[in-house]
Amino acid sequence: MLKNFVILEVNVRDIYVIKDRCVLCNLCKEVCPANCIFDGEESVEINKEKCMFCGRCVKVCPTKAIKLVRKVRYLEDGEVKEREIKKYVDIFYNYRKCISCLICVKNCIFGAMSIEENKFKDKIVIDKKKCELCGKCEEICPTKAIYLKGV
Incomplete structure (x- = not known):
């Protein structure tokens, strides 16, 4: 919830x-x-x-x-x-784990998440210029398809 x-x-x-x-x-x-x-x-x-x-x-x-x-x-x-916010952190998206529930898109207050419609399965697109790496999308993603990781 x-x-x-x-x-x-x-x-x-x-x-x-x-x-x-x-x-x-x-x-x-x-x-x-x-x-x-x-x-x-x-x-x-x-x-x-x-x-x-x-x-x-x-x-x-x-x-x-x-x-x-x-x-x-x-x-x-x-x-x-x-x-x-980790200094050398980036955000990643695993298409295979994503269930296209759009919970990340709906809850990103920075407008960094959008959906790219696909014939088989919609894909999440992350605008890294808008993303502030707050980690909320990682926290709410039910399948952990979005995650922050040190680079």
Whole structure:
């Protein structure tokens, strides 16, 4: 059964430190143009209010302790939720698994899904320029014919 689902905001940026990976080398502090990284007890910490989300700290971190992520914020059955959008993710469609129920087309608020009529079986077409990789189509597809995958 489908839930009430409304996209509130796409590309919500967030940054965080995986504390047990941080070795306090301070390379991130040296390259930060916003001067928002400071020493915490176990690791560096980031002032998200000052952060410009430029990613320089992520690039210089030798232990990959700093993660910069994009999220989609949505309302589902009255509750605000967030889901991370993987940076190197693409959307895929398996024609053989699809049952042409059109649930994805009807529920894509970005208008990225359409139907291509075929003599034997209709085919879903995904406009990757419109798709925001929110993952809702993957979640609601009854046969998992649509899926997001790292590339």
